[in-house]
Amino acid sequence: MTRTTEQPWPPLPTEAPERHADAPAAGTDLPSHYAHCFGCGERIEQGLHLRTTACEGVAIRSTFTVTAAHQGAPGLAHGGLLACAFDEALGAAVANLLRRPAVTAKLETEFVRPVPVGTTLHIDAHLDGVAGRKVYVSAEGRLGGEDGDVAVRARALFVQVKLTHFLEHGRPEDLRKIAADPSLLNRRAVELNP
Numbered sequence: 001m002t003r004t005t006e007q008p009w010p011p012l013p014t015e016a017p018e019r020h021a022d023a024p025a026a027g028t029d030l031p032s033h034y035a036h037c038f039g040c041g042e043r044i045e046q047g048l049h050l051r052t053t054a055c056e057g058v059a060i061r062s063t064f065t066v067t068a069a070h071q072g073a074p075g076l077a078h079g080g081l082l083a084c085a086f087d088e089a090l091g092a093a094v095a096n097l098l099r100r101p102a103v104t105a106k107l108e109t110e111f112v113r114p115v116p117v118g119t120t121l122h123i124d125a126h127l128d129g130v131a132g133r134k135v136y137v138s139a140e141g142r143l144g145g146e147d148g149d150v151a152v153r154a155r156a157l158f159v160q161v162k163l164t165h166f167l168e169h170g171r172p173e174d175l176r177k178i179a180a181d182p183s184l185l186n187r188r189a190v191e192l193n194p
């Protein structure tokens with residue numbers, strides 16, 4: 001079986017990603033980008049509550065603690081929720097380091113080891129290349145600490161979009177809630193007028 005990580009990455013010629021001049025300094029804890037995000041939002045009780053810190057260069061580190069609400073098999077994390085954690089970490093890398101709005105177009109995950117309930121997964125994500133609007137990004141998740149065994153690998157294509165993407169496609173009632181309470185959204189993650 002050919003593993004996805006044995007295929008060339010990025011899959012086409014790219015330019016080196018450049019960290020935005022206003023990207024958060026290394027060591028900065030990044031706030032949730034949206035209070036109702038399942039990946040990082042503080043208002044979603046059973047969500048993943050991913051916590052992310054900016055690193056040097058074009059990298060970030062996230063942590064995700066698996067709770068009983070995240071089970072697939074008894075006592076083990078659901079693979080789909082692990083994919084969600086990686087989508088969130090990879091997206092946080094793109095948004096905070098490039099400061100451009102972008103959405104996941106393609107996400108590949110490789111599940112290497114089971115992840116038990118109670119485990120904290122340490123996810124290191126970095127930008128790998130940029131080709132026009134396309135951003136290639138990858139991550140590894142280790143069990144229990146930054147030197148733990150790799151449990152999950154992921155890589156993704158994000159496509160940069162205009163802010164109108166969210167206004168045109170988002171459910172009107174949720175957009176109205178943000179208009180009424182702008183604190184639901186962290187506006188510092190991306191440039192509002194790129």
Ligand SMILES: CCCCCCCC(=O)SCCNC(=O)CCNC(=O)[C@H](O)C(C)(C)COP(=O)(O)OP(=O)(O)OC[C@H]1O[C@@H](n2cnc3c(N)ncnc32)[C@H](O)[C@@H]1OP(=O)(O)O
Pocket residue numbers: 033039087088089091092095096102103104105106132133134157159161189
């Ligand atoms: C801090 C923030 C954290 C956020 C973490 C969570 C992130 C998310 O989960 S986002 C939600 C999930 N994703 C989505 O809803 C996206 C849905 N898809 C879309 O809206 C559109 O398909 C979109 C925007 C990706 C692309 O559409 P569009 O803007 O018309 O561009 P399009 O021309 O089709 O594609 C742009 C380029 O990407 C390529 N591309 C698009 N999709 C894919 C794909 N699946 N595989 C390979 N290439 C692709 C295209 O071939 C094109 O390449 P080129 O520039 O060389 O021609």
